[in-house]
Amino acid sequence: MKDEVAYLGPRGTFTHEATKALFPEEGFVYTPCDSIPDVLTAVGKDQFSYGVVPIENAIEGSVTLTLDWLIHHVQVPISGELIYPIAQHLMIHPLHKDLPLAKVERVLSHPQAVAQCRGYLRDHLPNARITYVDSTADAARKIRDQGSKPWVAIGPFMAHQLYGLHVVAESIQDYPHNFTRFIVVGREWAHPRAPKEHDKTSLLISLPSDYPGALHRVLQSFAKGTINLSRIESRPTKKKLGTYHFLIDTEIKGDHPSLHKALTDVASWGCHVRQLGSYPCYHYQNIKEIEVDKGSSEAYNRR
């Protein structure tokens, strides 16, 4: 049986590109889903072996929908991570390819993509209204389907190819070093060829109550074990204003004795700890180099 991978679709999203880089072998079937909750829920119900969703962007920060769905709605382990370069392009229906930008009435895209291009939109499309949709490729598909409207989409180059749009402007994100972190959820996983950068264990820590120094004690437990933390993010518990869960990424394997010791310490302060996953992390650069060496760069060429 072929392994199925669910991803945030439709075809042509950045998540689709990341999925192809993560699962390059022929044995995998990629299945697009309409939303991030759809991907995570379907993997949680074992309808797919794996799922791929975005979790953090270098410019805009956390993809809070992913975090909140992992915290509150599903119990699917994170089993891998890929850091992938993001270039946002402005695309229009070919019927309007000569339309001045000042005459564009509407910009469609995913909220993360819009947020990455705020400065550009203010400077070049001050008269356009923003319409948020479920993904960048969803925006591109809508532009294709609404040919008569003077609208544009923001999204990946692959979306312009798939939906037959004209690229008006390339790389319009406000900062050049734009990367998104994608996670694999589901079964244990490792890239078949690329070298991993490091291992990571993601934890969800809930403090017993709000008292002075509570978080400090948690952090001290990791410091005592010389465990490197690569990220701390707080998300509302959704139960009471001002109460939070802490998402902490540690650069260590989940079964390492030092982590075990630190977590025993954390639990002794009355904290609740849930392991969201222990997994290998990859950078797209390393995957690309390997595939180009093999002479099969087809799936990886973004231009």
Ligand SMILES: O=C(O)C(=O)C[C@]1(C(=O)O)C=C[C@@H](O)C=C1
């Ligand atoms: O809409 C897409 O193309 C996606 O894959 C989603 C997503 C995100 O949610 O961060 C992925 C990468 C970019 O940062 C913009 C959008």
